[in-house]
Amino acid sequence: MLVLAIIAAAFSLLGIYDLLQTEHAVRRNYPIIGNLRWLFEAIRPEIRQYLIEGDNEEAPFSRAQRSLVYARAKNEGSELAFGTLLDVYGEGYEFMAHSTRPAPLADPATFRIAVGGAACTKPYSASIFNISAMSFGSLSANAILALNKGAKLGGFAHDTGEGSISRYHREHGGDLTWELGSGYFGCRTADGNFDPVAFREKASAEQVKMVEIKLSQGAKPGHGGILPGAKVTEEIAAARGVPVGEDCISPARHRAFSTPLEMMEFITQLRTLSGGKPVGFKLCLGHPWEFMGIVKAMRETSVRPDFIVVDGAEGGTGASPLEFSNHIGVPLREGLLFVHNTLVGAGLRDEIRIGAAGKVVSAFDIAALLALGADWTNAGRGFMFALGCIQSLTCNTNTCPTGVATQDPTRQRALMVEDKAERVASFHRNTLRALAEMIAAAGLEHPSQIRPHHLVRRVGDSEVRLFSQLHTFLEPGELLDGKSGRDFYSHAWELARPDSFALPTAQSYRKFAAS
Numbered sequence: 104m105l106v107l108a109i110i111a112a113a114f115s116l117l118g119i120y121d122l123l124q125t126e127h128a129v130r131r132n133y134p135i136i137g138n139l140r141w142l143f144e145a146i147r148p149e150i151r152q153y154l155i156e157g158d159n160e161e162a163p164f165s166r167a168q169r170s171l172v173y174a175r176a177k178n179e180g181s182e183l184a185f186g187t188l189l190d191v192y193g194e195g196y197e198f199m200a201h202s203t204r205p206a207p208l209a210d211p212a213t214f215r216i217a218v219g220g221a222a223c224t225k226p227y228s229a230s231i232f233n234i235s236a237m238s239f240g241s242l243s244a245n246a247i248l249a250l251n252k253g254a255k256l257g258g259f260a261h262d263t264g265e266g267s268i269s270r271y272h273r274e275h276g277g278d279l280t281w282e283l284g285s286g287y288f289g290c291r292t293a294d295g296n297f298d299p300v301a302f303r304e305k306a307s308a309e310q311v312k313m314v315e316i317k318l319s320q321g322a323k324p325g326h327g328g329i330l331p332g333a334k335v336t337e338e339i340a341a342a343r344g345v346p347v348g349e350d351c352i353s354p355a356r357h358r359a360f361s362t363p364l365e366m367m368e369f370i371t372q373l374r375t376l377s378g379g380k381p382v383g384f385k386l387c388l389g390h391p392w393e394f395m396g397i398v399k400a401m402r403e404t405s406v407r408p409d410f411i412v413v414d415g416a417e418g419g420t421g422a423s424p425l426e427f428s429n430h431i432g433v434p435l436r437e438g439l440l441f442v443h444n445t446l447v448g449a450g451l452r453d454e455i456r457i458g459a460a461g462k463v464v465s466a467f468d469i470a471a472l473l474a475l476g477a478d479w480t481n482a483g484r485g486f487m488f489a490l491g492c493i494q495s496l497t498c499n500t501n502t503c504p505t506g507v508a509t510q511d512p513t514r515q516r517a518l519m520v521e522d523k524a525e526r527v528a529s530f531h532r533n534t535l536r537a538l539a540e541m542i543a544a545a546g547l548e549h550p551s552q553i554r555p556h557h558l559v560r561r562v563g564d565s566e567v568r569l570f571s572q573l574h575t576f577l578e579p580g581e582l583l584d585g586k587s588g589r590d591f592y593s594h595a596w597e598l599a600r601p602d603s604f605a606l607p608t609a610q611s612y613r614k615f616a617a618s
Contacts, residue, residue, distance in 0.1 A: 114135055117134070117135055117138070118134040118135045119134075121133075121134035121135060121137060121138070122134050148495065148496055149495075152166075152494065163417070163462070163494075164462070164464065164484065164488075164494060167188070168464050168465070169488055169493075169494060171464060171465060172464055172485055172488035172489055172530055173488065173489075175489075175529060175530045175533035175534055175537075176488070176489040176526035176527070176529050176530040176533075177526060177529070178529050178533065181533075181537070191561075192561070192564065193561065194561055194562060194563060194564075195560065195561065196560070196561040197467075197471065197558060197559065197560045197561075198558070198559050199467065199470060199541060199544075199545055199557055199558055199559070200545065200556075200557055200558070200559055200569075201544040201545055201546075202544065202545055202546030204546055205543050205544050205545075205546055206542070206543045206545075206546050206547055206548050207543065207548070208539055208540065208543045209539050209542065209543065209548050209549060210539070211532065211535035211536050211538070211539045212258075213549065214230065214231045214232075214535050214538070214539070214549070214550055215228045215229060215230055215231065216228070216229055216231055216456060216478045216479050216551070217229075218313060218381045218383075218409055218410050218456045218478075219380075219381045219409050220381075220407045220409050220454050220455065221407070221454070222371075222374060222379075222406075222407065222409075223374065223379055223380065223381050223382075223409050224378070224379030225377075225378060225379045225380045225381070226381060226409075227260075227278075227312040227313055227380070227381055229259075229260055229312075229313075229479055230257075230258065230259035230260065230479065230531075230535075231469065231473070231478070231479040231480060231535075231550055232259060232463075232469060232479070232480055232481075232482070232531055232534060232535055233254075233259045233260040233261070233262065233280070233458075233479065233480070233481050233482075234250055234253075234254060234259070234260065234261045234262055234481065234482065234483070234486050234527075235262055235418075235460045235481035235482055235483035235486075236262040236263070236264040236265065236280075236282045236315075236317070236320070236385070236460075236481075236483070237250075237262070237264045237483050237487075238263065238264030238265055238266025238267075239263075239264070239266050239267075239269040239271055239272065239338075239339065239342055240266045240330060240334070240339045240342075240343075240510070241264065241266065241498075241508060242487075242507060242508055243503075243506055243507060243508065243509050243510060243514075243515035243518065244269075244271045244338070244515060245506060245515045245516070245518040245519075245520050245523075246487075246490055246506070246507045246508070246515070246518060246523075247269060247271040247272060248271050248274060248275065248520045248524075249490055249518065249520045249523035249524045249527060250277075250486060250490070250524075250527055251271070251272055251274070251275045251276075251277040251279075252274075252275035252277060252520065252521075252524035252527075253277070253486075253489075253523070253524040253525070253526070253527025253528040253531070254277035254278060254527070254528075255275050255276055255277035255278075256524060256525070256527075256528035257527070257528035257531040257532055258278075259278070259531055260277075260278045260279070260280050260312060260313070261277050261278065261279055261280070262279075262280040262282055262315065262481065263279055263280065263281050263282050264282055265282050265283070265284030265285075265286065265288060265317050265353060266288055266339070266342060266343055267281075267288040267289030267290075267305075267342045267343050267344070268281060268289055268305055268308075268311070268342065269338065269339075269341075269342035270338070270341075270342070272310075273308075273310065275524075276310055277310070278310065278312045279310050279311050279312060280311075280312065280313045280314070280315050281305070281306065281311050281313070281314050281315065282315045282317050282385070283302075283314060283315065283316050283317065283373070284317040284353055285317070285327070285353055285354045285355070285356060285357045285358070286343070286351070286352065286353040286354065287302075287358075287359070288342070288343035288344060288345070288351075289301065289302075289305055289342065289343060289344055290302035290305060290344070291343075291344050291345075295352075295354075295358070296358055296359070297358065297359045299372070299376055301344070302373070302376055302377075303376040303377070306373070306376060306377035306378070306380065307377065307378055311377070311380065312380065312381070313380060313381040313382070313383070313409070313410070314373050314374075314377055314380060314381070314382045314383075315382075315383055315384065315385050315410075315412060316357075316366075316369070316370070316373070316382070316383070316384040316385070317384070317385050317386075318357075318384055318385065318386040319385075319386050319387045319389065319414070319432070320385070320387060320414050320418065320419070321387045321414040321415045321416050321417060321418030321419055321432055321435070321460070321461055322418055322419025322423040322427070322428060323419070323423040323424060323427040323428070323431070324386075324387035324389060324414075324416065324427070324431055324432040325355060325389065325427075325431060325432075326355060326423070326424065326427050326431075327352065327353050327354050327355040328352075328353040329350055329351065329352050329353070330350070330351040331350055332348045332349045332350045332351075333348070334501075334510060335347060335348055335349060335350070335351050336510065339351070339510075357369075361604075362400075362601075362602050362603050362604065363396045363397045363399065363400035363600075363601050363602070363603075363604065364400045364403065364404060364601055364602055366384075366397060366400065367400050367401065367404040367406040368404075368406075370382050370383075370384070370406055370408050371406055374409075381409035381410060382408060382409055383408040383409050383410035383411055383412065383455075383456075384408055384411060384412070385411070385412035385413075385414055385458075385460075386411070386412075386413065386414065387413075387414045387415065387416055387418070387432040387433065387438065388413065388432070388433040388437070388438035388441055388442065389432065389433065390606075391441060391591075391595040392595045392596075392598040392599045392600075392607060393599075393604050394441070394442065394445060395445055395595055395596050395598075395599035396599040396600050396601055396603070396604060397601075398445055398446065398449045398451065398599070399449075399599050399600070399601040400601035400602075401449075401451060402449060402451070402601075403601045407451065407454050407455055408455060409455070409456065410455060410456040410457065410458060410478075411442060411446075411455060411456075411457050411458070412457075412458035412459070412460060412481065413435065413438045413439045413442050413457065413458070413459050413460070413477075414435070414438075414460045414461060415432075415433070415434050415435020415436070415438060415439075415459075415460065415461025415462070416431065416432030416433055416434050416435070416438075416461075417434055417435060417461050417462050418435070418460055418461040418462070418483065419483075434461070435459060435460070435461035435462070435472070436471075436472075436475055439457070439459050439472060439475050439476055439477055440475050440476060440574055440575075442457060442476070443457060443475065443476025443477075444476075444575065444576065444577040444592065445577075445582070445592070445596075447576075447577045447578070447579055447581070448577040448578070448579075448580065448581040448582035448583070448592060448596070449580075449582050449583065450579055450580040450583060452579070456478045456479070457476060457477050457478050457479075458477060458478065458479045458480065458481055459472040459475075459477035459479075459480050459481070460480065460481035460482070460483065462484070463480045463481070463482040463485055464482065464484075464485040464488070465534065465537070466534055466535070466537035466538035466540075466541050467541065468480070469534070469538055469550070470538065470541060470542070470550070470553055470557075470558065471558055471570075473550050473551070473553040474553050474554060474555050474557060474558045474570055475555065475570065475574070478551070485530070486527055486530065487507055487508075488530075489523070489526045489527045489529075489530040490505070490507050490518065490523045490526070490527065491505040491506075491507060491518065491523060491526075492505055492507045492508070493505055502514070505517065505518065506518035538550060545557055554571070555569065555570035555571035555574065555576065556569045556570070556571040557570075558570045560573060575589060575592075577589065577592060582596045
């Protein structure tokens with residue numbers, strides 16, 4: 104009876120409070136039961152994910168995609184019983200054409216690409232499938248430990264993200280791509296400028312295989328970032344080279360260079376300071392003439408980045424402003440194709456490798472990007488799923504239920520490093536094994552042989568087209584003679600300036616827009 108009395112009193116107090124509060128009209132009109140609205144709102148994502156969402160409904164990754172990663176990470180079979188669940192007659196359906204004479208099955212261990220141009224004295228043999236940029240701070244210490252140990256076990260690269268190289272990146276010795284953002288974390292002066300001495304010290308480490316300048320990222324291109332001071336712990340401060348407890352700011356643009364020509368000088372400086380390691384840059388494509396200006400600067404200075412990573416607007420492992428996630432930046436395939444075509448048209452494609460990142464979870468995802476011009480692919484959220492991420496969509500709340508995207512020590516202790524490292528390595532291995540089977544069926548012996556005519560997309564109820572028919576592909580050197588018949592590319596090339604990222608004149612822009 105006492106318990107019932109306490110419960111009744113609690114509900115009575117809640118009802119009185121609901122009647123007197125002035126913030127929520129529903130609770131004033133429907134005391135007590137009105138609170139159910141907020142309860143259902145709170146558990147709506149879980150209810151939708153587990154009970155309502157269709158297997159192939161992407162939000163942002165479908166249950167089928169997540170299940171595929173979980174199965175491969177745990178070395179479980181990913182076979183599909185009773186046929187595909189996809190609508191093969193629906194517009195947008197894609198497939199790879201197979202050969203009547205399949206090739207022998209290739210060894211996935213050979214699926215690597217050499218990164219490093221003529222000016223690079225320490226080229227890197229990179230896997231065609233690597234871990235995309237995710238910083239310590241955005242991810243937990245245990246997540247970083249597991250990812251890097253998985254990379255070590257599987258022989259592939261782990262991008263540090265712009266949060267620099269933490270002690271958790273170093274512990275297991277997995278290959279690192281050091282991402283250098285506009286905050287120059289890990290190699291910055293007290294006033295936030297680039298510190299060449301600190302950079303040389305860290306970049307010379309054997310574990311650092313490549314250096315990547317981040318111009319922009321798919322999640323929020325053209326937008327800086329702030330890690331609130333409350334989240335800047337001693338460990339994060341030590342990794343980034345910032346004061347403990349103070350807001351950690353990533354500016355929207357770099358201070359070390361302000362023009363494409365200056366950017367080429369910075370690339371040369373980083374390559375020299377790193378001892379000749381591959382240096383490149385990452386961007387989510389924006390104004391086409393700006394990237395073409397960078398390419399013109401390459402030609403004018405004879406400086407070549409060793410690689411370019413194209414990040415799609417659909418990417419993003421953390422939280423971003425809604426408008427940036429939904430409406431800023433070029434999606435990966437269009438951005439990748441533009442970067443590939445520009446380098447081909449400028450006669451530079453053979454000298455520069457291209458990586459691609461954005462919603463890569465399956466062997467077919469990799470094949471599609473290689474067909475459009477990529478040399479290798481990166482995945483962020485795919486490897487998060489391998490760590491145990493359940494897509495709870497709480498990355499920005501510090502309450503990640505699986506310990507992946509949180510700095511809460513209690514939550515992240517649930518992520519067991521040894522077990523998850525094995526899963527990271529297994530996901531990588533089994534995905535490349537599936538790719539080996541796909542390309543063998545297509546009559547190919549290596550992923551580098553995948554071309555646009557190997558992939559097909561349905562464009563209507565009764566029509567399919569090869570990728571080579573759907574997309575524009577420039578000829579080598581086509582942009583250089585000024586006679587290119589591709590109006591979009593030729594007009595953008597005309598606008599591009601190696602000495603400035605500035606907007607073109609209004610008259611020139613109108614000509615481009617009309618194309």
